[in-house]
Amino acid sequence: MEKVDRKTVVRELMSMHPLFRKKFLNRPDHPFGGMSKSQRNVVMALNLYPAMNMGQLAVEANVSLQQITKTVNALEDMGYVRRYIDRANRRQIWVSLSEECQNMIRNSCDANDGLLVESFSSLSDEDMLKLQEAVRTVLRIVNKMEDRPLQDLNEKGHHQEK
Numbered sequence: 781m782e783k784v785d786r787k788t789v790v791r792e793l794m795s796m797h798p799l800f801r802k803k804f805l806n807r808p809d810h811p812f813g814g815m816s817k818s819q820r821n822v823v824m825a826l827n828l829y830p831a832m833n834m835g836q837l838a839v840e841a842n843v844s845l846q847q848i849t850k851t852v853n854a855l856e857d858m859g860y861v862r863r864y865i866d867r868a869n870r871r872q873i874w875v876s877l878s879e880e881c882q883n884m885i886r887n888s889c890d891a892n893d894g895l896l897v898e899s900f901s902s903l904s905d906e907d908m909l910k911l912q913e914a915v916r917t918v919l920r921i922v923n924k925m926e927d928r929p930l931q932d933l934n935e936k937g938h939h940q941e942k
Contacts, residue, residue, distance in 0.1 A: 832874065864876075
């Protein structure tokens with residue numbers, strides 16, 4: 781069996797994200813286009829979980845602890861998030877998306893679905909079936925490592941690039 785260049789595979793997989801963003805997501809009419817990167821990261825993180833405390837949110841959104849309060853304040857001023865104090869631990873502040881923001885995300889997803897279907901209309905049915913099979917294969921394989929720490933990739937038994 782041929783040795784796998786894991787670094788190349790990972791780089792090729794990661795190259796899909798900016799390509800996808802460039803081709804399909806960077807639209808001038810995007811509802812969150814006027815937000816800073818940290819604000820978008822917070823909204824996207826909160827879209828994955830019903831609520832998070834400020835520390836969890838900083839980690840999940842990849843925003844520094846110093847910046848998270850400022851970012852949440854701005855989003856709260858825009859009406860995108862709500863903040864509340866934990867009754868059991870009054871020092872704990874929780875943040876969740878406002879209903880208005882949840883609706884904007886839902887509407888944006890519906891609009892994106894339509895635009896994406898339109899974007900892919902230039903592909904043949906044969907190409908779409910191949911793409912569907914490839915996506916399902918990638919998801920199946922990546923989901924196998926979901927709970928596995930990244931450092932495990934370099935443990936013995938795995939090919940490591942030097």
